[in-house]
Amino acid sequence: MSALSFEILGRDPGGYARLGRMRLPHGTVDTPVFMPVGTQATVKSLTPEDLVGDVGAQIILGNTYHLMLRPGADVIEKLGGLHRFMAWERPILTDSGGFQVWSLGKLRKIEPHGVWFQSHIDGAKVFLGPKESMDIQRKLGSDIVMAFDECTPYPATEEQALASMRMSMRWAAECREHLPVNDRQALFGIVQGGMYPRLRLESLAEIAAMDFEGIAIGGLSVGEPKPEMMAMLDALAPHLPADKPRYVMGVGTPDDLIEGIDRGIDMFDCVMPTRNARNGTLFTDHGIVHIKQARFAEDARPLMADCGCYTCRHFSRAYLRHLYMAKEILSSRLNTLHNLHYYTALMQRAREALARGNWPEFRDQFLQTYRGGDPEARTHNEELSP
């Protein structure tokens, strides 16, 4: 029996957007969903209590690469698995480590069954491939395991993208072989193929034919222009298996999420709300706000008037600016609480619109407001790096 069951609860009749519910060993996840990133067994600055109570996170993401190096998968297994280690009782998705290894650039060497790389912590040589990644994620005990793949660089020639995609497809099969269907952990396959629709569709067909519990789309949001990313999702949307959850990895801004949902995507993750929070960049319905700006120095208003997060319910823009200028730890925390709450609340609003049947209206109004900006918020999303 599979560790994942997925139910479609509603659809936008005129498009691909859908409302769903995923059941996993550690709980239920309503989709569309945003997954906060908890790289090193912590969503930076927050406790599990914050994530459940203030943020309303349903599922979080852990990074295999970081955890295998520190504190090590064996240590986490010995301590009862990642859930117990970090005291998080709801579902966890772990990535495969492939993306981080790929990010190391020259520090890695690709072989048929995996990649040699040097640890960024102590320079030790480490080998990671499909088999190793499955073993590590099994020790971590995540609810959703990601297949080990290569993230095709951008830009890449069609030939490069093809070779890279073929390797990822071989590795995907090896992953499923090493982690057969079981009732403890679901496994998602990852579609690659660079920016070539033909390769993407070929990859999707292969992944869909394997017995994965979910379909991920990798290799996007890696530096390509946004229209190119959206065009790729447009090309895939009609061909995505209807009965499986779909996950676009590493995406994105609030408007990216809405555009993604509109193209049939159910799951998202991104460091943007957490990383930008620490840099003093906050999300609102009217775009982003740089809290360090002098105009907030005596601004007694909450960051976002109608926001229900702990930060907006208690503190002024002036206080948030003060904490940021004074480099206080609480700055990172209050900003992270707001940004993650903003993302999860946005997904909640999207689910409500889908349930009510007025998705197109919600989508259009959100995008217009968000991209329109107003005197209180900068709107240059281009400034944000993922």
Next chain:
Amino acid sequence: MSALSFEILGRDPGGYARLGRMRLPHGTVDTPVFMPVGTQATVKSLTPEDLVGDVGAQIILGNTYHLMLRPGADVIEKLGGLHRFMAWERPILTDSGGFQVWSLGKLRKIEPHGVWFQSHIDGAKVFLGPKESMDIQRKLGSDIVMAFDECTPYPATEEQALASMRMSMRWAAECREHLPVNDRQALFGIVQGGMYPRLRLESLAEIAAMDFEGIAIGGLSVGEPKPEMMAMLDALAPHLPADKPRYVMGVGTPDDLIEGIDRGIDMFDCVMPTRNARNGTLFTDHGIVHIKQARFAEDARPLMADCGCYTCRHFSRAYLRHLYMAKEILSSRLNTLHNLHYYTALMQRAREALARGNWPEFRDQFLQTYRGGDPEARTHNEELSP
């Protein structure tokens, strides 16, 4: 009418220790009490919710020096005062700025009515004296205002200590003059006199004769050996006014607090639990623990078995070590929660012992255990710098 009323609820019949209750504009404070330090309008890494719910803090301390420079007393006043600015509804004590200015060393120049100094933020020349300090603390709106004094350096000759003490006494009178008794803010005078009992007693007599709502003892824990500090408290104890709260500034370790209570002290503050937390040094009944030590790498036990803090209720030593090694923000926060909870719970235990009438037994047993150490905890308190 005064902003402070103080009631003695119990006494150790054989000594100076006492149980009390202080009423202030923002609430009631049971003494003995430890006041967490919230230098820049935040107790580093914690929210007011943490401080009330998890730590059980009754009153916190704010630093005039830091707040006057950033964001500025006028800004805080405009935003409704320090309580509202930082969303803290319980009492606040603000220091006078004197200690921080004194810490600047060569960057200051003393004049009859105050001190010129250079801002550590932008190098601007700023003047701070009794009048200025009272004006700033009035704008901050703290429940307890501290008189502006000079912290006599250590070591100092008797002549130097005398001149410094005389100046502090003149300034104390100026402070009371600029901030007469009122129903919004209480004012504490500060006893100085270096390490000379004769000067200390002279200073105490002067402070006691003025109309202050509380008596503070300053200029301790500034580098002198511990026995010298305790000898000074011993010398003062029989002469402290019985009806006013007594506060030793900047003290100290858990055993210092117990020793201080034993010498009739009601109030304490120190950066030690918060600063040490960020350095991975944690307090337990058996002394201090350096969480970075390799022996904790796979230790599944909570830091302190019988501790009720959020950290000990949810996380293992191994997890705390991991967060520290990975330089995660959550490390500072979970460690701070534990250390401050430890301090406030220790004061709670002291109050209970005083209420039960077995203070001497509690004191002796605590000191023996704390200083005795055990295999699980280092006990070299000397390593800690305040």
